[in-house]
Amino acid sequence: MSRVLIIAQHGDGSLNPATAKTLFGAKGLRVDDIDVAVFAEDAGEVAAQAAKLDGVTRVIKLEHPDFAHPTAARLAPEIAALAGNYSHVLGPSTTFGRDLMPRAAALIGVGQVSDVQEVLDSHTFKRPIYAGNAIVTVKAPADRPVIATIRAASFSAAGEGESACEIISREPTAEDPGHTRFIDLETGGGEGPDLQTADRVVSGGRAVGSSEGFETIYSFAKKLGAAVGASRAAVDAGYVPNELQVGQTGKIIAPELYFAIGISGAIQHLTGIKDAGTIVAINKDAEAPIFEIADYGLVGDLFEILPELEKLI
């Protein structure tokens, strides 16, 4: 029988929207039974949020002090222990899921299907390769559980259902492998929404010129309630930390509104934003490739345009 388990991503007591997008992707499998597992020290709040999502059969709470700051090494054996009851185990293809799910797949003894962007049937999926320049159809073996990450940028979020489903508690059973432990969490992205799931993102490129220059980007983003992103050139130059990088080797995002500021539009950057809704580009070179995909283009100096734009918001 087909049963799906989704591993919830959450933080600060809130369910990350990537979970609802994974659920939307899971609905393409056309199975009636979809469980969501919430690993946390105190999972109550997040489990209640997950239980309201449309299409969830039950939420499984797994609570343990270790899960206050769970590492992928600690969670993967727990997922492997749960997986026996399921035909599919899915996580979002965010940094969280990309870290965790391959470890779980390895422990279960299957290859992971990564970055699913379309579900064709229970074992056949489409996923991007070559930085999104080609789409490959992959078929997972039918005699083993499917472990997959769902490309959050390719699915909308499942909404709330009419009533909340049941929430059950289960004792974690796996042993701590003991070789990896949480020490500290440092985030360099500043305040504001999570880049990977934000509805609005303002990204700066090499042209921003310095960390101080990025203050203009942060200020504009704050006014818009947007997350801040960056091109690899801006990250490599040390203007911003690398968790802000958008693109092939950074984060793949799908905001409703994307600002590319002083970014030329290299293919590796565009890979990260190809599912964005409206793209606005500011660049002083009217021939910059970013204008080929932008819905709105402003040709000019970002340091003149951005403060003007900010005043108008």
Ligand SMILES: Cc1cc2nc3c(=O)[nH]c(=O)nc-3n(C[C@H](O)[C@H](O)[C@H](O)COP(=O)(O)OP(=O)(O)OC[C@H]3O[C@@H](n4cnc5c(N)ncnc54)[C@H](O)[C@@H]3O)c2cc1C
């Ligand atoms: C394997 C591989 C993986 C990669 N992965 C990524 C990735 O994940 N993400 C990514 O972004 N890149 C990635 N890159 C790098 C990518 O190829 C580009 O080099 C990079 O995206 C360029 O960044 P940029 O647009 O900020 O800089 P540039 O290409 O230098 O563009 C700067 C732009 O700013 C404009 N400009 C200059 N001054 C101003 C001003 N005052 N006002 C307005 N506009 C101005 C210029 O006209 C220019 O178009 C990857 C490359 C490789 C080979």
